[in-house]
Amino acid sequence: MSSIGGIAADAGILVEAYDDAGLAQRFPYLGFPAGTRGYFEPQHAGYISPRRLVRAQTIAAQRAGARIIAEPALGISESATGVTIRTRSGDVEVERVLVAAGGHTQSLLGQSLGFVVYARTAAMFRLDAAEVQRLAGMPSMRCFGPKGADPYILPPILYPDGQTWLKLGGDPVDIPLESEGNIQDWFRSGGSIPVAEGLEAQLLERIPGLQIEERRVVPCMTTFGTTGLPRIGPLSDRVTVAFGCYGKSAKCSDELGRLGSMALLGENHGVLAA
CATH class of the missing domain: 3.30.70 (Alpha-Beta Plaits)
Incomplete structure (x- = not known):
């Protein structure tokens, strides 16, 4: 909790700090054990709708020229000339691929990456x-x-x-x-x-x-994984991964996706990998 308060102060995030009595007064419908301390962000905080988030990101991708293939990827194979993504309706041939399939990533690639x-x-x-x-x-x-x-x-x-x-x-x-x-x-x-x-x-x-x-x-x-950091970086000249969310990827997905695409394009400066 002290770390949270320090991060908020360093980042200039507006928070209200409460002890258990203050929490009970501020949120009378909630129950808090004695000795509880809480930080409340009254602005720019809340929850994310996964459905709306994915829809918004899909629209943004299409506006940027992406072609959406709404099918599961069944397998990925790499050759000297490109990458083949296997789907039920046929193969998709690409020059390079960013695999960001969450918990399916390692099985899709057919290899363990330590997660x-x-x-x-x-x-x-x-x-x-x-x-x-x-x-x-x-x-x-x-x-x-x-x-x-x-x-x-x-x-x-x-x-x-x-x-x-x-x-x-x-x-x-x-x-x-x-x-x-x-x-x-x-x-x-x-x-x-x-x-x-x-x-x-x-x-x-x-x-x-x-x-x-x-x-x-x-x-x-x-x-x-073991480090607290996601795995974002190339596996080969043509295959890059971005996964390992520790349960935090939804709220960070725009930035994690940006870092993944930077890694795919070889712009590795500032990209963290574990």
Whole structure:
């Protein structure tokens, strides 16, 4: 927490600092254990809609001249003259390729790059209009507890199904997904019910009296290395990778993508790799 306060001060980010009593006064619908300290960003902070983010990035790419092929890449092979990307509808021949496939990257390339893919479970809770109104103004939260219960919690958000859901995640243990088959099996499994139950208990501690209409369990995954840095850089003259998100790629994706394309073009100055 002291690091967060220092970073905010160094970067000139406006934050409001609260002790447990101040948090209770500022956010009366939330519950905080004694001794809690919090930083609240009242401006330029919040949550990201993955659907809108991907749509916006796709439109930006098309405006810049990109051709979008909305199919999974099934395999990549490199030759002396170029790179072949295999899809269900045929091969795509390119001069160079940037592989930014998250947890699928290593299996797509057929080689280990020193990162581990972990299963993750998120839980979503449908709220009625009264609860949505009661929690109006609720911030996005990243919680850190003394016993390793460190969930992220999003405020009530209206989803494409027309319902308002409150989402949180935070797995107590790391379960590695060691192959593409493991990844596919995990997403077909629907996620971990015990993890979701633990998340629900944590949510009820932090929002006392929360009235839940329905719970959904959502499987997810993330990719971790040993340094805390993503892997951004060339594997060969024609294949470059950008992956290894540690669960942070959505909010950083514009900049990570820029660094990946710099690496693809050979502009390696300032590009970090792990």
